[in-house]
Amino acid sequence: MSTPEQAPDGASIEAIHQPPPEKIDPIYYNWSSTFSILLGRMTGNRDVPLERSYFTEMDALKSDSICKKCETNKEYLLQYSPIVRFLNDEVSKLGGDLNKDNILCRMCTNEQSGGFSLNHGILLCANKFRNRGHQEDTMAHEMVHAWDHLKWKVEDDNLRHQACLEIRASTLSGECRFSREFFTRNQWTITEQLQACVRRRATLSMLARPGIKDQEHAGKVVNEVWDSCFKDTRPFDEIYR
Structure with missing residues (x-):
């Protein structure tokens, strides 16, 4: 296709198939970069590309631990969250099967926290979650999408x-x-x-x-x-x- 497949909320499903980002030398994150960002914010002359690059690459450095935390929270929510368990049961009644193998934690570069595809499952943007409650809301959101696609x-x-x-x-x-x-x-x-x-x-x-x-x-x-x-x-x- 000329354009990547998108989930109902606009998130690209390509992220599901992306490998973890390459590791970056931590020396890159030096005080001069940090100081430049902070100084720009204080003076009002923000270098937005610098900030975006800095935090994107910081995510890359921490990708393993970020995705591991997402996976741990995912398994907890599938087992103990009332809303996630209820929606998962309702999806199952319609012939769907959402499980730890098709609810995938990935690092994302867009601003969405998740996405859904009938063919691929649920995408969870591990680097966008503030906490487990935020991840629970996102899983519930995408499970409602799954139910709707199976129902209608x-x-x-x-x-x-x-x-x-x-x-x-x-x-x-x-x-x-x-x-x-x-x-x-x-x-x-x-x-x-x-x-x-x-x-x-x-x-x-x-x-x-x-x-x-x-x-x-x-x-x-x-x-x-x-x-x-x-x-x-x-x-x-x-x-x-």
Whole structure:
């Protein structure tokens, strides 16, 4: 294909097949690079490419330990997380099989924390997780995608279908619950906080989809399917958390 296969949230599935990054000499990380970054931030003259390169290569140095932590958390969540276990059971009822062999921890260069492909499974971006709770939300999000793909015929080029996937996944995974928004994203709105979070995250996810022109277009597609998709809590009886 001319373009890499993408998950419903826009994350490239190519990352699943990428080998660990090459090791980098730790001497590269010297005080001059660190000082340049800190000084740029203090003066307002940030060297964004330098920062991006520095932290990307720092991830490469720590890739083994980062992926090992992701794998340890993955196995724990598959065994003990109520929402992950419930969704895994529901996927199984539809003929799907999500397990430690097709839920894969990888180092990612994009800003998504995960992705899903019906052919490959779930991608977990090990270097994007703040903690195990963040990884739990991401696994739940991608498992909702898996359930939706098994339950219905989802068209990859149908923007309304993709918007519905994102609305449901953000609503049901727990990533938009009040405590997560308040403590990690500085979103302090209380009135209709859940709806605002889901709209925001679904719109941002749609920006990664081919065929979306801009944020206004993404928001328009989300609004077109909002009422039916936000109210649909299957396979839960109600919004879990």
